[in-house]
Amino acid sequence: MRVETVMLGPEKSHYAGTVQNVSELARIAESARQLEAVGFDGITTPEAGHDPYLPLMIAAEHTQTVRLGTNIAVSFPRSPMVTAQAAWDLQNYSSGRFALGLGTQVKAHNERRYATPWPGAPGPRMREYILCLQSIFRSFQNPKEPCYFEGEFYQFTLLPTFFNPGPIVHPDIPIYLAVVNKYMARLAGELCQGIRLHPIATFGYTRDVIIPALEEGARSTGRAREQLDLLGAPFLAVGRDEEAVDTAVKGLRQQIAFYASTPAYHPVLRFHGWEDIGLELNRRISDGKINTIASLITDDMLDEWAIVCTCDQFADQVKKKSAGLFDSILLDLPPEVRADQDWMRQMIGLIQS
Incomplete structure (x- = not known):
């Protein structure tokens, strides 16, 4: 199983209402080198207060083999051409190591934030x-034979030679779609190279809802499920000892509650019979009571959403809970665990084997 991680991702405190940290170029370069050195197959950057593409330029310069990807870039605020240019350049500068992860975000954030x-x-x-x-x-790869597109929402019918970036050595850019519902899973199976599961998708929901929809989409274009990369990103609460795990669980309850409050993610809660809790979470956040939401996430809910264990159990638990579900996994590990590079190197090797 391939193992990816997050660079510049939000910390648990941000889900309780704090703002993002400011990044520095030297820190980005150092982090990228370290993550490649300990054995991660992929490094991703989110769109969570910062642009997801810019840090990957630094990572491309300071790494050699690790795959780089957006996890995810919000699509609709950027035109297809704007996204294509960023992806094309990153693919070129990274010598073919870039994977484009896209997601829609919800209506309110598109209209009111973007x-x-x-x-x-x-x-x-x-x-x-x-x-x-x-x-x-x-069209970028074949300037003399542009391939235009005309649809209801997007039209691409002009590409003068002057504005064509031209062919590159690795033109096949994998597209991964952020998936929570059946429609997007089918769409990814039909058109994309893989899916990036949102952490809100539980293990059971992935097995019974997402994978059948992904397979249906793949069959519609004559592809097999095995040709696609299903990349899971389960919530994590991991620590050196039980006390550290208990502390991590407190932060994780807040993080899960934050996401579970979003109505667009309530199909997952409905699948488990938790929709009333999702509605209550949404009400509390709307009323400014964000510090009261964590208590609504029960231990049974944690078990469906997360991997909760000590460091010495972590690799076994990842493999156990991911079996039959994920082809790749994204591990968003806490800073105190990421600091132990020897442990990370050993853990990654065990999961990959």
């Missing part, structure tokens, strides 16, 4: 977005 129109349902728009991107990539 100041972006929301002209229709996100699923059909994302379908066109991916098809348009793929047309742009083909």
Whole structure:
């Protein structure tokens, strides 16, 4: 199983209302080198207060083999051409190590945070977005034979030679789609190279809802499930001893409650019979009571969403809970655990084996 991690991801305190930290170029370079050195197969950057593409330029310069990806870049605030140009350059500068992870975000954040129109349902728009991107990539690689796209939401019908970045050695950029619901899972199976599961997708929901939809989408274009990369990102609470795990669980309850309050993610809660809890979480956050939400996440809910254990149990628990579900896994480890590079190197090797 491939093992990825997050660089510049939000810490647990941010889910309780604190702002993001400011990044420094030297820290990005050092972090990228260290994560490659301990054996991670991939390094990803989120769009959580910072641009997801810019840090990967630094990472590309200071690494040699590790794969680099956005986890995820929000699609709709950027036109397909803007996204295509960033992805094309990163693929070129990294010598073919870039994977483009895309997601829609919810309507309120598109309209009110990104100041972006929301002209229709996100699923059909994302379908066109991916098809348009793929047309742009083909046109970049074959300037004399541009491949245009015309849809309901996106039109790409002009690419003068002056504005074409031109062919690159590794033109096949994998597209991963952020997935929580069946529509996006089918779409990814049909058009993409893989999916990036949101952590809110439980192990059971992934098995019974996401994987069948992914397989259905793959069959529609004559592909097998094995040709696609299902990348899981379970919530984690890990520490050196039980006391450290208990402390991690407190922060994790807050993190899960933050995500579970989002109505767009309530199909997962509905699957488990937890929708009433999701509605209450949403009410509390709307009322400014964000510091009261963690108590609603029970131990049974934690077991469905998370890997909770001490460091010495971690690799075994990851393999046990991921068996039959994930082809790759993203591990967003806490700073105190990431600091032990010898442990990380050993743990990654055990999971990869």
